Amino acid sequence: MGTTAKALSLLNYFTRSRPLVGLSDMARLSGLNKATVYRLMGELAEAGFVEQVGTGREYRLGPAVMRLAALREHAVPMRDVAAEVLRDLSDATQETAHFSLMQGRTLSTVTYAYSPVHGTRVTMEDADVLMLHATSSGLAVLAYSAPDLVGAVLEGPLEARTDQTITDPAHIRRMLDEIRRDGVAESVSGFENDVHSHAAPIFDAESRAMGAIAVAAPTARMDAALAARIRVAVKAQALRLTRMLGGLPPPDYPRNTPDTVAGHAPAPA
Amino acid sequence: MGTTAKALSLLNYFTRSRPLVGLSDMARLSGLNKATVYRLMGELAEAGFVEQVGTGREYRLGPAVMRLAALREHAVPMRDVAAEVLRDLSDATQETAHFSLMQGRTLSTVTYAYSPVHGTRVTMEDADVLMLHATSSGLAVLAYSAPDLVGAVLEGPLEARTDQTITDPAHIRRMLDEIRRDGVAESVSGFENDVHSHAAPIFDAESRAMGAIAVAAPTARMDAALAARIRVAVKAQALRLTRMLGGLPPPDYPRNTPDTVAGHAPAPA
DNA sequence: ACCATAGGTTCATATAATGAACCAGAAACA
DNA sequence: TGTTTCTGGTTCATTATATGAACCTATGGT
Structure with missing residues (x-):
């Protein structure tokens, strides 16, 4: 490991719960x-990447990172990044892919991508609001959300958008456990009839689920083979998008595709 | 210069106007x-501090900076604190207010606030870099900086951004004396044409000038009455922000608004 | 008084960084 | 078409840099 890599790795010991780190620590x-x-x-x-402060002359992250982050956001806006990932995801699955972000207690669609392969496809609208309990994206986020949010959602009235919407809180909690095991959420006609979707959460820098990406296909086209392909693809791309946005999956997030980071002359995903 | 310092210095060649840099460049x-x-x-x-992209395998800033910025922001919500102060300042003056921090030898903008009152206003960009000799913010910081920094800046080439930029070191030194007397710096079209700005320094816990807040107005709107209001407001808010960030103005910093509250609760340092 | 801890410093040693020269490929140009 | 001149990437002998055990000083706890 080079000296620079060592120095940069030190920055990773700053966390939300440990914002100040002393020299010996x-x-x-x-x-x-x-x-x-x-x-x-x-x-x-x-x-300017760290600064010393306080009685113990402890270190914390410095102002330089703020400046660089502003430049990065300017160079790579979130929508563009997501659009690229969705493009790949819809190419890989030949179905509709979309990206939604939590805003307050609702999940709203930011962008999406269609696959030109099939004549029929699930269509989306910008700023669509997705119900947390009735969409795969919503369930993916809920599975990695704080218990009080989950409680608030499941206690509230759970509207049945279709006759297949699952509205039993106990049933939903079991589904959330399953999602945490797989890392992928699923919904069959829970929001719109004849739509079968899979979703995986997107995490922010504090490992909180800030949104999700999903692949939505007509139920008629969904079979075991397609479902398997989608599950792998949506999870891989969710991890990729999380990384591109500067986020960090929680340590317990299941990873079946260990992305061995090769040098910097790398495989295009 | 250590290897790590060299590596980190490379990051400074990414700017708003040059987001992609090739190896040879x-x-x-x-x-x-x-x-x-x-x-x-x-x-x-x-x-993850940079990533390669595009046909030319050029580099741009990577996702890691977003992650670190989120952590920094969590640890030091300076931006939020400053945003509140700027809000008040721009409300009071009905002009654009902004806050910049020293990073090494340059001053870069952290956040800003617009006033909705006028149709025309001075506009800002995140991560704007302000020249020390040609902006009111820069002069405010210089006036309270160590002599060796002042010397280094005034000896170096003083770029003239406009035909009104003051580039005579002796002249600038006289201005710095004036700023130390008033506690407020001023610049008329020194950085951008038709912009008249006033600034006051922000001090850290060791009473060093770590940045400045400024109010920038179109020259067309500036008159004696507005200037007087701005000078009072920017100074008062600078003292307030300094205090909110845990800083301390130096003993010789002029205060025309003695907020001596004769209560029994002593002022928090 | 004592021990344990902290941040910070020293200097001989060993490891990692360096740069001139070198590829191979892509444009630009004639 | 061949030639020039870029580009990103690679090699390896030389050199400069990073390293770490030991040390110093201060401080807080017992």
């Missing part, structure tokens, strides 16, 4: 020598 | 050997 966490950490942190501090 | 810009840049960029890429 950092040495312990990283397994590096204290003197090494001291010098690396010094260089990071000079560049 | 980066080597030219930084003055480093191409092979060196190649390896450093490789390490940065592995850590």
Whole structure:
């Protein structure tokens, strides 16, 4: 591991629950020598990536990251990133792919992509609002949401959009357990008749589910083979999108595709 | 300069107008050997600070900065605090207010607020870099900076952004004296034509000028009455923001609004 | 007074960074 | 079409840089 990689890896020891890290702590966490950490942190501090503060001269993340983040957001807006991922996802599955973000307590569609292969397809509208209990995207988010949000949703009136919408809170809780095991949510005609969809959550930098991407197909076309392909693809692309947006899946999120990060001359996903 | 510092300095060649940088360009810009840049960029890429994209395999800022920025923001909600102050400042003056922070030897904009009152207004961009000698914010910071920084800035080439930019070091030094007397800096079309701005420094816990807030108005609208209102407001809000961020103005900072509250609860430092 | 911990510093050693030269491929140009 | 001149990427002997055990000083706890 190069010196620079070591220095940058130190930044990963700052978390939401541990915003301040002292020199000795950092040495312990990283397994590096204290003197090494001291010098690396010094260089990071000079560049504004960390700063020292407080009585114990502890370190925290510095202002430079804010500036870079502003530039990154300008260079790579979230919608464009998502659009690229959805393009690949709909190409891979030959079905409609869409991306939705939590806004308050509702999930609203940001962008989507159609596959030109089939004459029939599930169609979407911008800013569609998805019900949390009745869509695969909603369930994917719920499965990784704080218990109080889940409770609030399941206690509230659960509207049945179709005669196949699942409205039994106990049943939904069992589904959430299943989703946490697989990493993929599923909904069969729960929101619109004759639509079968699979979704996987998108996580933010604090590993909170901030949204989901989903693949929606006509039930008539769904079979075991297609479902299997979709499940793999939607999960892989969700992880990719999470990474591209600077998010981090929670440690317990199931990964069946260990994305071995090769050097920087890399395989296009 | 350490290897890590070199690697991190490469990130500064990404700007709003140059979001993509190729390997050779980066080597030219930084003055480093191409092979060196190649390896450093490789390490940065592995850590997610940059990523390669496009036909020319050019680099751009990576998702990692978004993640770190979210953590920084969580640890130091400076942006939120500043946003509130700027809101009040722009309401009080009915003009554009902005907040910039020193990063190394440059001043970069963190956040800003517009007033909805007038149809015309000065507009800002996130991560705008302000020249120290040619903006009111820069002058406000310089006036309270260490002599060696002032010397370094005034010795260096002083770019004239407009035909009204003041580039005479002696003249600037006289202005700095004036700023120290008033506590407020002023710039008339020094950075952008037809923009008249007033600024006051923000101090950190060690009473060093870490940034500034400013009010920028179209020159057409500026008159004695507006200028007087702005000077009072920007200074008061700068003191308030300094306090909210845990900073402390130096003892010689002029205060014309003595907020000596004769209560029995002592002012929080 | 004592021990354990902290941040910070030193210097001989070893490891990692460096850069000139070199590929191979893609445009630009004639 | 061949030639030039870019590009990103690679090699390897040389050199400079990073490293870590030990040390220093201060502080908080017992």
